[in-house]
Amino acid sequence: xxxxxxxxxxxxxxxxxxxxxHQTLLEVLRDDLGAxxxxxGCGEGVxxxxxxxxxxxxxxxxxxxxxxxxxxxxTTVRGLAPAGEMHPLQEAFVAHGAxxxxxxxxxxxxxxxxxxxxxxxxxxxxxxxxxxxNLCRCTGYTKIxxxxxxxxxxxxx
Amino acid sequence: MTEDSGAGAGVLTAExxxxxxxxxxxxxxxxxxxAATLYAADWQMPGMLHGGVLRAVHPSARxxxxxxxxxxxxxxxxxxxxxxxxxxxxxxxxxxxxxxRVGPLRARxxxxxxxxxxYLGEPVAVAAAETPxxxxxxxxxxxxxxxxxxxxxxxxxxxxxxxxxxxxxGNLLARWQVSRGDPERALAQAEVxxxxxxxxxxxxxxxxEPEAGVAWIDADGVLVIRVATQVIEHFRGVADxxxxxHNKVRVIGPYVGGGFGGKEDxxxxxxxGLLACRTRRPVRMVWSxxxxxxxxxxxxxxxxxxxxxxxxxxxxxxxxIDLLADSGAYAYxxxxxxxxxxxxxxxxxxxxxxxxxxxxxxxxNPPTSAMRGFGAMQMVLAYESQMDRLARRxxxxxxxxxxxxxxxxxxxxxxxxxxxxxxxxADAARRAWAAxxxxxxxxxxxxxxxxGLACNIQPYGRIVWLHDWASAWVGLEMDGTAVVRTGVxxxxxxxxxSLCQIAAEVLGLEPDRISVHIGDSALTPLAGTTTATRQLYxxxxxxxxxxxxxxxxxxxxxxxxxxxxxxxxxLRDGGAVDAAGRRVALADVARECARLGVARSYLxxxxxxxxxxxxxxxxxxxxxxDFTFGAHAVEVEVDTETGAVAVLRHVACHDVGRAVxxxxxxxQIQGGAVMGLGYGLLEEVVVxxxxxxxxxxxxxxxxxxxxxxxxxxxxxESGDGKGPFGARGIGEPxxxxxxxxxxxxxxxxxxxxxxxxxxxxxxxxxxxGLLPSR
Numbered sequence: 001x002x003x004x005x006x007x008x009x010x011x012x013x014x015x016x017x018x019x020x021x022h023q024t025l026l027e028v029l030r031d032d033l034g035a036x037x038x039x040x041g042c043g044e045g046v047x048x049x050x051x052x053x054x055x056x057x058x059x060x061x062x063x064x065x066x067x068x069x070x071x072x073x074x075t076t077v078r079g080l081a082p083a084g085e086m087h088p089l090q091e092a093f094v095a096h097g098a099x100x101x102x103x104x105x106x107x108x109x110x111x112x113x114x115x116x117x118x119x120x121x122x123x124x125x126x127x128x129x130x131x132x133x134n135l136c137r138c139t140g141y142t143k144i145x146x147x148x149x150x151x152x153x154x155x156x157x
Numbered sequence: 158m159t160e161d162s163g164a165g166a167g168v169l170t171a172e173x174x175x176x177x178x179x180x181x182x183x184x185x186x187x188x189x190x191x192a193a194t195l196y197a198a199d200w201q202m203p204g205m206l207h208g209g210v211l212r213a214v215h216p217s218a219r220x221x222x223x224x225x226x227x228x229x230x231x232x233x234x235x236x237x238x239x240x241x242x243x244x245x246x247x248x249x250x251x252x253x254x255x256x257x258r259v260g261p262l263r264a265r266x267x268x269x270x271x272x273x274x275x276y277l278g279e280p281v282a283v284a285a286a287e288t289p290x291x292x293x294x295x296x297x298x299x300x301x302x303x304x305x306x307x308x309x310x311x312x313x314x315x316x317x318x319x320x321x322x323x324x325x326x327g328n329l330l331a332r333w334q335v336s337r338g339d340p341e342r343a344l345a346q347a348e349v350x351x352x353x354x355x356x357x358x359x360x361x362x363x364x365x366e367p368e369a370g371v372a373w374i375d376a377d378g379v380l381v382i383r384v385a386t387q388v389i390e391h392f393r394g395v396a397d398x399x400x401x402x403h404n405k406v407r408v409i410g411p412y413v414g415g416g417f418g419g420k421e422d423x424x425x426x427x428x429x430g431l432l433a434c435r436t437r438r439p440v441r442m443v444w445s446x447x448x449x450x451x452x453x454x455x456x457x458x459x460x461x462x463x464x465x466x467x468x469x470x471x472x473x474x475x476x477x478i479d480l481l482a483d484s485g486a487y488a489y490x491x492x493x494x495x496x497x498x499x500x501x502x503x504x505x506x507x508x509x510x511x512x513x514x515x516x517x518x519x520x521x522n523p524p525t526s527a528m529r530g531f532g533a534m535q536m537v538l539a540y541e542s543q544m545d546r547l548a549r550r551x552x553x554x555x556x557x558x559x560x561x562x563x564x565x566x567x568x569x570x571x572x573x574x575x576x577x578x579x580x581x582x583a584d585a586a587r588r589a590w591a592a593x594x595x596x597x598x599x600x601x602x603x604x605x606x607x608x609g610l611a612c613n614i615q616p617y618g619r620i621v622w623l624h625d626w627a628s629a630w631v632g633l634e635m636d637g638t639a640v641v642r643t644g645v646x647x648x649x650x651x652x653x654x655s656l657c658q659i660a661a662e663v664l665g666l667e668p669d670r671i672s673v674h675i676g677d678s679a680l681t682p683l684a685g686t687t688t689a690t691r692q693l694y695x696x697x698x699x700x701x702x703x704x705x706x707x708x709x710x711x712x713x714x715x716x717x718x719x720x721x722x723x724x725x726x727x728l729r730d731g732g733a734v735d736a737a738g739r740r741v742a743l744a745d746v747a748r749e750c751a752r753l754g755v756a757r758s759y760l761x762x763x764x765x766x767x768x769x770x771x772x773x774x775x776x777x778x779x780x781x782x783d784f785t786f787g788a789h790a791v792e793v794e795v796d797t798e799t800g801a802v803a804v805l806r807h808v809a810c811h812d813v814g815r816a817v818x819x820x821x822x823x824x825q826i827q828g829g830a831v832m833g834l835g836y837g838l839l840e841e842v843v844v845x846x847x848x849x850x851x852x853x854x855x856x857x858x859x860x861x862x863x864x865x866x867x868x869x870x871x872x873x874e875s876g877d878g879k880g881p882f883g884a885r886g887i888g889e890p891x892x893x894x895x896x897x898x899x900x901x902x903x904x905x906x907x908x909x910x911x912x913x914x915x916x917x918x919x920x921x922x923x924x925x926g927l928l929p930s931r
Contacts, residue, residue: 031289036199037192039414041365042446046854049365077192090190094182097820100828101649102189103365103414109190132863135854137364137415138649139824140831141862 006070010035011079019066025074026050026061037078037106041135048134051107052076058114077106080113089113089151096147100138108134112148122152175729176661176668177882180820183654184668185412185647194412197385198369198443205371206235206285207292208425208432208442211299212452213274213281216486216521216847217308217321220272220301225282228298233291236435237284237299240271243431244400248423250488266487268398268427273306275323275486276523277847278452285432285440308521310846312460312483315518323486323519330484330517331492333499334774337571338510340466343475347466351546354462355539356913357896359455359483359842360835361851362528363859366414367449372429373439375407379679380433382426383409387416387646387687389678391423395430406430410676416648417832418527419453421688422489451852454489454526455842457482457517459498461539471551471558473508478539480515482525482532489526491517496780497532497616499773503571504540505582505614505786506562511571521847527688529832533615534893538914541611541897545904555610555901559586559788563612566877573776578783578885579877581812582612585788588871589810593790597805603798606805607906610790613893617690617886618782618879621768627695628682631660631703632758633711635751637731637744639664641673641703644681645696650888651821652692656700658817659881663704665728666743682760690785690886693817695763697881703761714755715746766879783878785885787811789830789894793902800922802838802903807895810871814878814885822887826870829891835860837896841915 002021007014010033019028026043029035029052038061041049045063052061053075080087089109092098099105108131115122115130122130127148128141136144188194225237240246248266270281282299286292308323309315315328322328344350370384380401382392389408396406413420425442432440444453459482466475480498484491499515548558563583569575590610599606619625629643641660647653653673661668674681684696708728715733716723718741725736732740750757771778792806809830816822839858843850851857878885900911909924922928 034201036195036201039192039196039366040198040443041367042854044446044853044855047365047446077190086187086191093190094186097180097182097186097824099183099186099189100651100824101364101366101413101415102185102194103196103649105189106192128862132861135365135859135861137362137417137832137859138828140827140829140860140868141865142827142867143820143824145862145867 004067006067008069008071009073011075021067023066024062025064025066025069028066029061035076037076039103039106048111049104049107051110051134053110053114056114056117058111077109088154092147092151096143096150098139098144098147104134104136108136108144116148116152120152120155124149174662174882176658177817180818181668183651183821184657185654196366196414197371197383197411200371200383202371202373202439205439205441206287206436207289208283208285208429208440209292209296210280210428211282211296213270213277213279215274215303215305216277217306218274218303219306220270220274221304222300222302223281224300227300228284228295231291231295231298233287234295235285235287235438236432237282237295238431238435239282240267240269243268243398245398246271248394248398250490276521277849278523279486283428283432285436308847310520310522312481312518312520315520323521328519330488330519331495332516333496335499335511335513335571335776336774337776340475340477340510340512343510344464344466344477347474348469349467349547349550351465351543351550353539353543353546354912355542357459357535357538358914359458359523359844360840361450361455361842361857362417362419363857364415364417364419367444367446368420368424368453369443370425370429371439371441372433374433374437379405379407380430381407381409382429383411384426385413385420386410387413387420387648389644389646389676390683390686391426392678394423395426398427399430399434407679410646413646413648416687417529418531418688421527421686422454446854447852450857451849452523454524456528457491457494457525457532457535459535463539463543465543465547467547469551471547471553471561473506473562475510476503476508478502478513480513482517483522484517484519485522485524486519487524489524491525494527494532498536500570500572500780501533501614502536502540504536505564505612507564507568508571522844523849529829529889530615530892531889537611537613537893538897538900541894542900542912545609545901546910556586556590559583559612572771572773572780574779574781576784578879579812579875580786581873581875582786582788585786585810585812585873586610586612589788589790589808592808592869592871593792593806597792599794604794604796605906606792606794607902608790608792609898609901609905610788611894611897611901612788613890614784614786615690615890615893616781616784618694618765619689619691620781621766621779622770624767625685625691625695625765626762627684627699628760628762629684629696629699629703630682630758630760631700631707633707633743633747635744635747637742637747639666639671641671641700642681643675643696643699644678644684645675645692646687647675648687650825651818652687655693655817655821656696659697659700660704663701663708666731670731690888690890693884694880694886695765697884698763699761701881702763703759706759706761710756710759711746711750714749714753715741718746718749783885785811785887785890787890787894789898791898791902793899793906795903795906795921797907797925800918800925800927802899802916802921804834804866804899807866807868808871809868809891810873811887811890812873812875812885813887814880815874815876815883816872817882817884819872822872823870825887826891827868830868830895831860831865833892833895834865836914837899838915839864
């Protein structure tokens with residue numbers, strides 16, 4: 001089994017790891033680095049549950065080979081705010097009841113975060129399109145869109 | 158020591174509620190948005206092994222040879238187990254009170270396949286290994302030789318004489334019948350008769366969190382299983398399989414990443430127990446999405462035949478209903494699902510003469526069991542399509558025909574149960590339909606818009622002869638904070654958080670002064686299952702009972718401190734207050750209780766209304782504690798060139814009695830409505846002669862944010878329900894109406910009637926004649 005040494009930044013901290021060539025970033029994050037805040041929903045890149053940010057762009061960690069993260073910045077939902085604090089997007093998810101079972105929530109928040117970074121003043125339909133790669137089985141999406149809309153509006157004020 | 162519900166209801170009237178009725182964020186939401194919540198698969202322990210299941214590759218076959226010796230000898234493999242290693246290789250399903258022609262049911266499920274496999278994906282062996290790679294090699298190295306057998310793959314086919322028997326006792330698993338009046342005569346005399354046949358499909362729960370758990374033997378010798386489950390009380394079934402005393406198995410239920418009925422039956426628990434007991438090491442088992450889609454029980458497909466008779470003014474006179482459902486290879490909860498279907502098949506309407514003949518058959522398809530709506534939801538497509546067709550035939554308004562026939566308080570269901578709380582059907586129908594507002598114009602020349610309405614009836618709480626109960630313990634700490642302990646699994650519906658609000662209300666505390674400990678079969682008082690839309694109703698009443706009991710202990714002590722009569726003292730804002738506004742802090746009351754030796758805790762138990770089994774055929778008694786009613790109205794746009802259907806507006810109205818947390822109620826309604834929309838338009842587990850073809854998320858389509866509109870909830874609060882403060886259950890009901898409302902809207906738009914789910918573009922195109930019909 002081919003192994004590689006890689007280094008990447010996880011939520012601002014440099015990590016060095018020996019990984020197997022076939023290992024996904026999701027496996028390394030969850031099983032090796034204990035970053036269980038990244039959830040696995042389907043393992044085939046469809047549901048968006050395992051979304052992390054790679055240099056700020058949302059990616060499905062279940063499809064990305066860990067080796068591809070070498071030299072790059074990986075951000076999970078834990079990296080959005082200092083420990084003990086919450087990012088305004090997280091606050092908005094709480095206030096609007098956007099998390100029910102909570103399993104899709106970390107990936108959903110990261111997708112929304114990257115989207116709002118590039119589209120600070122989105123319309124509701126744009127938000128709807130932006131999160132269409134992140135499945136949620138509990139909420140029917142309305143309260144998630146409400147939360148993202150509110151977070152964007154709060155930034156504008 | 159214990160008392161039933163209602164203890165606090167007299168003291169706290171709705172007008173004076175401070176915490177109940179507020180849309181406060183759930184106490185678990187902050188953890189969830191920060192991903193601090195540790196779900197079943199997130200749990201890790203030192204020395205933990207990885208467990209997995211080898212599954213059958215044929216839908217019907219004899220196992221000629223099963224040899225695990227090569228697998229067990231591989232490096233890194235700790236255990237490989239087959240049926241021979243299971244102390245009692247049977248899980249039982251009891252259906253007490255079954256009166257069917259099939260006889261009392263005690264259906265069994267083999268834990269690991271012995272001699273035969275009855276569906277593709279049935280567990281044959283389990284293994285545990287040091288790493289996921291070693292586990293995969295072990296499962297690969299298990300040698301199984303199958304002799305494929307003929308199978309039954311369709312319930313009609315399965316019930317024909319000479320069909321291959323799925324089980325020795327025959328393929329008819331259960332049959333329920335209802336007979337009220339003389340529907341055949343009434344139909345013969347009816348001025349209008351509508352006949353319809355409808356079909357609905359296998360679907361999957363598709364929660365985002367696949368089945369998972371970790372098991373270990375604790376220092377006290379107790380087998381502990383921390384598992385994603387709706388039912389921590391499966392510890393008993395696990396103990397029976399393992400041959401352990403019930404008190405040596407403990408199930409911990411962490412926050413669940415979605416349940417919807419799919420984590421109601423046992424999933425990984427027994428396998429984890431077997432592997433942990435054999436290896437004496439912690440074992441984790443996480444099923445892949447593909448495994449979950451392949452082998453977990455699905456929603457029952459039904460074939461529904463309806464004959465509906467009415468007079469010319471639209472008054473219903475008769476319904477003759479014939480139902481046939483597919484149980485797949487094992488019974489699981491099929492007999493009960495069928496009973497829910499039977500009881501609700503005539504819908505939320507007054508019908509003098511009704512017959513229902515309902516059967517469920519074994520096949521070699523994937524097993525079917527509980528899913529949100531539990532048999533009652535499948536009926537809505539049929540009874541609401543029939544109502545709509547009747548309205549069209551008689552040129553009646555869709556609201557008018559439903560209001561004319563709607564059940565009201567005091568009416569009886571065909572099985573004889575009297576409805577003894579508010580029945581909000583008519584009101585919900587009017588409100589939902591009116592909320593649609595002005596009609597939208599089609600967005601393209603080739604499109605047509607249309608509107609549809611559908612009402613529903615869904616029980617909440619378990620069947621009365623199951624003698625359901627729930628308990629909760631509440632204690633006051635010396636600093637004036639409170640602790641609630643109750644064995645409730647929280648599957649994401651806000652179960653724990655609502656209990657927190659109820660406790661806060663009764664104890665006069667802010668919710669953040671209360672800790673709720675849930676879901677531990679050894680350490681929290683048992684509260685039953687998070688199923689059957691029962692948790693707010695049952696555990697809510699238990700928490701109401703516990704906190705009211707505690708309050709009654711605290712008030713005399715506080716009164717003494719305030720030198721006021723006890724009946725003039727109340728709990729408010731973290732203290733006890735008398736009529737003159739004098740106040741003593743709850744922490745001081747706690748200390749005074751300690752000094753006087755007055756207990757600062759209370760165990761509350763709520764017993765649901767109980768009854769004897771009802772003979773459905775003769776009818777006459779209560780079957781469910783109560784029902785929730787609602788109506789959905791939709792506006793759709795149908796593309797007459799492609800058959801694609803888009804839902805433009807979706808209004809969902811339910812009487813919830815009392816909204817303990819309106820935001821959570823809205824969330825249940827919106828989420829349930831969207832799940833119902835997926836059922837109506839998108840979702841199907843395709844099974845071809847026992848072979849499941851929908852085993853990944855790329856092929857099994859649940860609604861994305863682009864497939865659905867913003868569902869607009871209308872929350873009615875009649876105040877007349879059997880839960881705490883008059884609440885009714887709302888977990889399951891919103892999934893019922895959408896498919897029927899959409900089917901009705903499609904006919905309104907383009908004049909064709911869809912009778913089979915899902916209503917895909919292909920089916921709509923066939924109905925429109927754009928494609929040849931099949």
